[in-house]
Amino acid sequence: MVQIIKTEALVKTYQSGKEKLRVLDEVSLRVEKGEFLAILGPSGSGKSTLMHILGCLDLPSQGQYFLDNENVLIHNDEKLAEIRNRKIGFVFQKFNLLPRFTALQNVMIPLLYRGEEDKKARETAVKVLEMVGLENRLHHKPNELSGGQQQRVAIARSLVGDPPLLLADEPTGNLDSKSGQDVMNIFKDLNKIGNTIVLITHDLEVAREARRVAFIRDGKLSEA
Secondary structure, eight states: OOEEEEEEEEEEEEEETTEEEEEEEEEEEEEETTOEEEEEOOTTSSHHHHHHHHTTSSOOSEEEEEETTEEGGGOOHHHHHHHHHHHEEEEETTOOOOTTSOHHHHHHHHHHHHTOOHHHHHHHHHHHHHHTTOTTOTTOOGGGSOHHHHHHHHHHHHHTTOOSEEEEESTTTTSOHHHHHHHHHHHHHHHHTTOEEEEEESOHHHHTTSSEEEEEETTEEEEO
16 A cells, blocks of 8 residues: 555654653654544644644654655745645634635635636536535635535535645534534545545544544554
8 A cells, every 4th residue: 555644753842941842752653545544632632733744834843754755844835835735635623714705715725826727726616515515505605604514615625636635633623513423424435435534633433433543642642
């Protein structure tokens, strides 16, 4: 199998006064293409810090990280931004949709950022919104959508550039149980057609929906 994520002994420390806090403690992780991995841990366990490093939003203090066989730690901020746009789809707990934009416009943004022409970006965004069941909500703004619908827009936005990796950070955290289950069903369907998904959560029931679970506590990662 082809590995999309390979980390070696990742360490992340922060200075707090005179003390150094070790948030990640030699985390080594392998994720193969086509996997659906949940990383389960309580608040303060280091899971969000790990997600930010996997998503090239932050850099480790020590260790190595290869994404799709590329050593991302050698790149500058501009190159990391390009990697995020082309290789990673993000789904966040708070949706992070632009409030003045419609669902369709929100989903088009990553493609326009790449330089795709408006018509092609629009066509692709419509197809992805149809995939997540929002074909009747294309022109609704976020405040006209339910929380579950907003998260489906966010999932569509993460998929529109066809990235090899989806990272989901507590994607059901702001949803009621039914909407949360609907979102997890979308992730499972996406995984069945080959999407690689890494999801972090504090919720055991959510983690159990994945095909593989790893645990993180006090910055240390262990397999189930």
